[in-house]
Amino acid sequence: MTDTNITPKFADLNLNPKVLKAIEEAGYETPTPIQAGAIPPALEGRDVLGIAQTGTGKTASFTLPMITMLARGRARARMPRSLVLCPTRELAAQVAENFDTYAKHVKLTKALLIGGVSFKEQDTLIDKGVDVLIATPGRLLDHFERGKLILSDVKVMVVDEADRMLDMGFIPDIERIFGLTPFTRQTLFFSATMAPEIERITNTFLSSPARIEVARQATASETIDQGAVIFKASRKDREATEKRRVLRGLIDGEGEKLTNGIIFCNRKVDVDIVAKSLSKYGYDAAPIHGDLDQSQRTRTLDSFREGRLRLLIASDVAARGLDVPSVSHVFNYDVPGHAEDYVHRIGRTGRAGRSGKALTIVVPRDEKNFAAVEALIQREITRVESPVQTGAPEADDAPKDEGRSRPSRSRSRSRASEDRAPRQDSPSEARSEPRAERAPRPDRNDRSDRGQRRGGDSAVVGMGDHMPEFIALSFDERRAS
Template structure:
């Protein structure tokens, strides 16, 4: 088996790798590092968690060890889809370059422009950035990309999902044609393949088999939730999530809860906090300082539940996660393996629960088809719990008022329409045969030509229709009236 010492890396880089505790490269590293050191373009296709970051940082540091950066003209560029992934790449760069004198700058949103501009002005060897913030600096005239020797695009498939492909194409056009390009993606969508054909020159293609199975140390389960009403689906899913967490008890020391949309990330986080759970969201609309604090709190054990979307959690390496909860079934089956892979790492045991509602069953079937395994079904713990009173249940205030209004209207119809059934039962009965209770009503002067709504004219006229109720009267009204009379 090949070792890092056999890959012709800089001795100072090898020393840093050894101190980090690594000896054997992963398949993507063993395949990508040699051609990258030769100066060739590289197209790497591998899932997150396979070691792609080291695949480009190690040859970059070796190649940049000689030379010096000039002001506003970085020597290399690394593009990442999210702030968190960019920050993680920067951490890896610091780890592997500790014995090599190289400078870096991190250009991400949520951080002051002035601080970033001061770093660029001094000259940096490695520029790690998100596409939007990079173009912001370029348009301000604070950055030149004509000195880029090595360009890296990481998680290109996520760039496509987030709509960054036009920005990527523009950035490519701003860099020299002679640059070396290292391009990494988990999948090869047609749009991504078009970019690689356009901007890469005879790349060395390194493909690692797609990860379609989860670690054997992860216990998987699916909880099927059938909502009582369509408008209660979200609240009943949240109730099921809380019930599963409670059922796990102390075994659930910390967990990542995945949602498909940012708006659901916020809603789930607020709901959990409302019920006393230590939870916080992480997504792109939050301030960068808040996102950093949230991640640090989760890594340090100060935060128990991290609610995130796939994009925000992409590439995050958080050790010792006991549970993963899929509040939503992922739209792409491959994301399921990525999500649950956040737990059960380094030989640890982990648990992964997925909440499935009827509309998600098609995506859930795709997940089972990908992993070629049936995920065990477990009962919904929320169904055995005592129902929350309407006054305290989520979403109940908005539902109670219309129900009371409908009840009063139904009761009024029943009361008004009941006398009409008596008249219909005996239309030819003489007035003298009326009960004593009916006599006072007959003696009271009334407008006989304009009967009240819901009453029949009975013996007083030939019209037997019930006003406002069609051509006949439902039987239940007569039954309820007869029962009340009998009592």
């Protein structure tokens, strides 16, 4: 493993002077360990496998040497000179911003290929020729299959957040893209964790890579204060409602220390539910996940970065690569199904040496996954007392069928009188009803009543009140005889 303790200054890393000028203008002087370890072998043209926890500066580890290497030469139409693959639109957009920052004194062109954006605009950029192509795998293959893209001139290929790419099911796409690029390309892999599947991919597609590992595999930053609420609902059907109350209690308990925070849910539907619930209670919150329109996701992220949005409710699409240095808190509304995702989530806080706090809500079905998290990070997470007492849900956050009131008796009776024949009064109601208001009983001798004996003084016993008239005739004949 490469020694990453030699961390002088960027000026000592043999970068292009114009790149150094942009770095200085951005306010940076000393590289992070992953940058100091990865940049020299990358500049030598070697393949690189970089393993570092989230928030350590992996993006600059490949953008800086790429800009230096691409400063000479020019791209041809539809034939990009370098390719950066990212798992999500947000991460791809962030990489593009990094290129804009560090390449502003170098004449390099770039294109960003992500979903939710017009193909026409992207085709126009590609047709002119780009030095740097930043893309998500699906949109890249879409352009290739439409005949708009040729990858035979790619000199440098980067796979950013490689383990996340694999988790999201991009293995077939990644392998296909590798097959479309030249065998002689330089490949840079960057990842927060090193799963066995990553080993297989790197053994297949990287050639004697320089392995840079600057932190123990899957460790959380020591600047993050971690806590967990072990929560059991009063009733199974109230778990979701009471869990949201616990979340609100945790948020309220942090007070002014919570300047902004990200709340992670496992499912997209829960992202929407939690965001709506918090908004209903007056919290400044908005959702972000893969099913939202790209323009809406961009607006939400911009609001969060600029401090206009306090709480971002996210699925794991936002767990990687969001460069918001000043996130004060992370809340795990759900324990992630993969222990490595816990490290990525809480890595959104405590960045760049700042302190941060991560709080997790653990329900009984999460206990196994939570134990896997503690085993991975090799420490016990501090248990925190629940900020609220579980019990009957609050009226305006109760399940729909629990908060619904029963219709009144008078409403039921009036509805019955409209929809069907009037019901017979019960004996108690009949007794309480004034006698004068009762409907008169029919006259049993009235010939209009077909259930009565014709011309007789009494009804035929046992035949009911609605006996057909022709049956009564037979009784009359017998009595007459």
